[in-house]
Amino acid sequence: MCGIVGIFDTRGQRDIDPALVRRMNATQRHRGPDEDDVYTEPGMAFGHTRLSVIDIAAGQQPLSNEDGSITVCYNGEIYNYRELTAQLKELGHTFKTKSDTEVIVHAWEEWGVDCVHHFRGMFAFGLFDRNRRQLFLARDRLGVKPMFYTLLPDGFLAFGSELKSLRALPNLPRAIDPCAVEEYFAYGYIPEPRTIYKSAYKLSPGFRLLQNVGQPLAQPEQFWDVPFKLDTAITMQDAEEELITRLREAVKIRLVAEVPLGAFLSGGVDSSAVVAMMAGLADGPVNTCSIAFNDKKYDESEYAQQVARQYQTDHYTETVDTDDYALLDTLSHLYDEPYADSSAIPTYRVCQLARKRVTVALSGDGGDENLAGYRRYRFAMAEHSVRGRIPSALRKPVFGTLGRLYPKADWAPRVFRAKSTFEALSRDLVEGYFHGVSIMTDAMRQQLFSDGFRTQLQGYKAIDVMRRHEQQAPTDDPLSLIQYLDMKTYLPGDILTKVDRASMAHALEVRVPLLDHKLVEWISSLPPDMKLRGGEGKYIFKKALEKHLPHDILYRRKQGFAVPLESWFRGPLKERVREALLGPLLADTGIFNKKFLHEMVEMHQSGRRDYSAPIWTTLMFEAFLRKEMNG
Known part of the structure; x- marks a missing residue:
């Protein structure tokens, strides 16, 4: 695991300043504290910071083939590298290391751009082919590893693992993209392929980009998608057995490392399932860790302890303060652009804890998207079922009109809050789901933004992100479609x-077996009612795990990481909120309606409304702007 950067001359073979590449590299030193190196030649430069995990002695990067004509700079792990090494040796290729990195250069020699189809794992890499004068960028299928890139005004294409590496470029245009702002205040993050800057992009999961010298900036090309091809013939019993077999295999191939390895154990279904599989594969006790909170309302550590005892893991727990708001400014540095998932705070702490004992940790991320585990899937399907009983020709005009005319009454008893019901019935599935996951609704963003900023948006709306993916979706099943939308937006943009x-x-490598692409493909083929049945999400997963985990681990209410934003903003962060949201920095951007910001703060701090999520989202935007000005 590591950090990568690169600069490629799309106009010829101009010299690239090695000092500039080293500055880009230095911004990501935390990603690879073990080693770093820079490679330059006319028209091309790579930089790499290394976290040594596999072939510690000889896996240094950037790495080239035998004659030096192909060079790669790579971040990730290719779990089938041993099989690929053997296959490529049979085809006549010679290897000088035992690392997964070298597989990439020989796979390129053998298969060109289609080399990515042969890789099983998480990866983001840049590869330079000197003879063809080509730069090839690729990102893994689910987006576990990041990749940012930009075409600079002088014709140099630059890329890196984090946006901060591009910000080290003195000529990177830093104009903020209004559409990215609209998306951020809807989703709480900026979905692929946008970044906060007009000039920079994320390479989307499952995409590759081939750039030739003398050509305009190439368009990324998709090489993989979640298929959602249903296997309706499989029985429940066969599916349960195969699910465990496939999960165990996905875990097994992620246990290869030359450094200490362990797992996160939250006590939830997904992390507990991963630990159960690890325990059956490991020679000794599995290293597991979890954090406990001093406020029992947020603490799940007792469930983690229960699983640790069952599998006799070497378990380590550390209690953290629920009021851990000191990380607010740290988060703005880590994420480089506005990012509003407050669970980043406990996630940061559990990674900090894990790194004290291991260098590689397996996690349970991806289970909710794969197996319909979020409660919002249940709500979306219930709402969709009600809509389905009303002819579409009537639904939009009738209930849309009633929703507009009926007065808003959040203060009234639920039975009198018909406005939101009418509005919900007027929406289609994607509109309804978008509304359900939005941090700030369309109506609230209309109030949040100034008249001038809404003019800049030229009618653009954040739902267009989901509409784009809806048009490309390989399924029209309602549940599968919203799972697909999450895999394209929330999973890479927020969770990963x-x-x-x-x-x-913390220089910790995290591996995610539930996002093994072969496992994801197979799960997507299962009938939707095996995933969500009778209001129970992850139905087949839980049934398959009944032989491996206690009932109260499998069927208790999902909690997840949470922090007490509501009380923070009325207590210890009260003045910070007022200074940030009502101060000159946000006002001077011209983006915001100052009257609405004031109303939001006053209503929340007086206890009349809970605006904690919108306030946190705005607070993190202000923290980004402050860092941008100071940078």
Whole structure:
């Protein structure tokens, strides 16, 4: 695991300043504290910071083939590298290391851009082919590893693992993208392929980019997608058995490392399942860790302890203060652009804890998206079922009109809050789901933004992100569709971003067996009612795990990491909120309606409304702007 950077001359073979590449590299030193190196030649430069995990002695990067004509700079782990090494040797390729990195250069020689189809793992890499004068960028199928890139005004294409590496470029245009701001205040993050800057992009999961000298900036090309091809013939019993077999295999291939390895154990279904599989594969006790909170309302450590006892893991727990708001400014540095998932705070702490004992940790991320575990899936399906009983020709005009005319009454008893019901019935599935996951609704963003900023948006709306993915979705099943939307937006943009930055801040490699692409493909083929049945999400997963985990681990109410934002903003962070949201920095951007910001703060701090999520989202935007000005 590591950090990568690179600069490629799209216009020829101009010299690239090695000092500039070293400055880019230095911004990501936390990602790879063990070693670093820079490679330059006319028209091309790579930089690499290394966290040594496999072939510690000889796996240094950037790495080239035998004649030096192909060079790669790579971040990730290719779990089938041994099989690929043997296959490529049979095809006549010679290896000088035992690392997974070298597989990439020989796979490129053999298969070109289609080399990515042969890799099983998490990866983001840049590869330079000197003879063809080509730069090839690729990102793994689910987006576990990040990749940012930009085409600079002088024709140099630059890329890096984190946006901060591009910010080290003195000529990177730093104009903020209004559409990215609209998306951020809806989702709480900026979905691929945008970044906060107009000039920079994220390479989307499952995409590759081939750039030739003398050509305009190439368009990324998709090489993989979640198939959602249903296997309706499989029985429940066969599916349960195969699920455990496939999960065990996905875990097994992620246990290869030359450094201490362990797992996060929250006491939830997904992390507990991973630990159960590890315990059956490991020679000795599995290293597990979890954090406990001093406020029992947020603490799940007793469930983690229960699983640790069952599998006799070497378990380590550390109690942290629920009021851990000192990390607020740290988060703005880690994420480089506005990012509003407050669970980044406990995620940062559990990664910090894990790194005290291991260098590699397995996590349970991806289970909710794969197996329909979020409660919002249940709500979305119930709402969709009600809509389905009303002819679509009537639903939008009738209930849409009633929703607009009926007065808003959040203060009234639920039975009188018909406005939101009418509005919900007027939406289609994607509109309804978007509304359900939005940090700030369309109506609230209309109030939040100034008239001038809304003009800049030119009618653009954040739901367009989901509409784009809806058009490309390989399924029209309602549940599968919203799972697909999450896999394209929330999973890479929020969950995997959170874990990557929090873990790499501590030079910790996190591996995610539930996002093994072969496992994801197979799970997507299961009938939807095996995933969500009778209001129970992850139905087949839980049934399959009944032989491995206690009932109260499998069927208790999902909690997840949470922090007490509501009380923070009325207590210890009260003045910080007022200074940030009502101060000159946000006002001077011209983005915001100052009257609404004031109303939001007053209503929350008086206890009349809970605006904790919108306030946190705005607070993190202000922290980004402050860092941007100071940078």
